[in-house]
Amino acid sequence: GEDVEQSLFLSVREGDSSVINCTYTDSSSTYLYWYKQEPGAGLQLLTYIFSNMDMKQDQRLTVLLNKKDKHLSLRIADTQTGDSAIYFCAEIPSGSARQLTFGSGTQLTVLP
């Protein structure tokens, strides 16, 4: 199975909060990341969290990390149509200083 797992699809109404979830397998991962990919574009780094943190907030984005359950989430407050994209969770497993392992991505659709 995959090292990093995500749900494939999420739909929310404009103005609601979105929560995108991710589970990973390497409990020694040092950094975990969220990337956003819009159609026809590359990956845009949204935020990352160090493994000794359990929460990080950046404007409308809140990242929660539960190391015990190896669960990472990205909450987008007041979701807008421009937030529609694919969101990728990624980790740097232990022993691979710069090799990101990505999930398959969650397609977020924001409905008017």
Add this chain to the structure above:
Amino acid sequence: ETGVTQTPRHLVMGMTNKKSLKCEQHLGHNAMYWYKQSAKKPLELMFVYNFKEQTENNSVPSRFSPECPNSSHLFLHLHTLQPEDSALYLCASSQEATSGYEQYFGPGTRLTVT
């Protein structure tokens, strides 16, 4: 704009052609990467270069040949590709010894092999 550019953005080539993808980063980073993104599969790391030296090759077929002449430029030379090589090829860069090892991606080259 992430500071990483890739050319061409789209490429159609036959299986007997030879072509090259180019990546340039304007961020002063010293590590560069090639990834392959296929439909419905996670991103696959292909190659890593650190200070112009190749440090990772994830069992990539020899029909893909990377070249890194300096820390700012990265090429992927393609020859005798197969239709299953059709994908989005993404370049990324990062700065070693920064706190987050965060990688910045270019927009990608959409490759179609006919």
